[in-house]
Amino acid sequence: MDSPDSYQIRVLTLGELLDESYLLFRRNWLRLVSFQLIVFIPTALLEVFVIKRFGAMVMAYLESTNEGDPWGLNPILFVLGGVATVLLIQIVVAPIVGSVLTKAVADTYLSREWKLADLWDTFVKYASAAVLMGVIMALLWCLVTVGPMLM
8 A cells, every 4th residue: 555556455354454444544644634624624513503493493483383373384394494405415415425435435545646626536437326326325215214214
């Protein structure tokens, strides 16, 4: 793993896999952690903001129902809006970020330099496939969690 010439495609035992993973992270921790900070932290903060904001809106609505219905809206719309936003993040953003991170880790393992422009190219190239996989995974999740309740 010290140079691109030392890379070999071969089956690794569990111990070798763990050793290679540890060495990869130890040698490139700053690069990998900075990528996490740049991409995953804003995504997680956005998700927390959306959940808190829609939760506060639902609570405000429920507290105001004693005085009638001042907003003229069903609170389920707020809940559905929040859930739809979180699902959008999980279905669209997370798979794209995961594919770009996979490319970054692979390039790091292969001792290739990568820049933000390279990661942007990966984003453009794999965005549609990543979103499709996100949709499939969300549908499978719904089938597994909601399906048994419908039977």
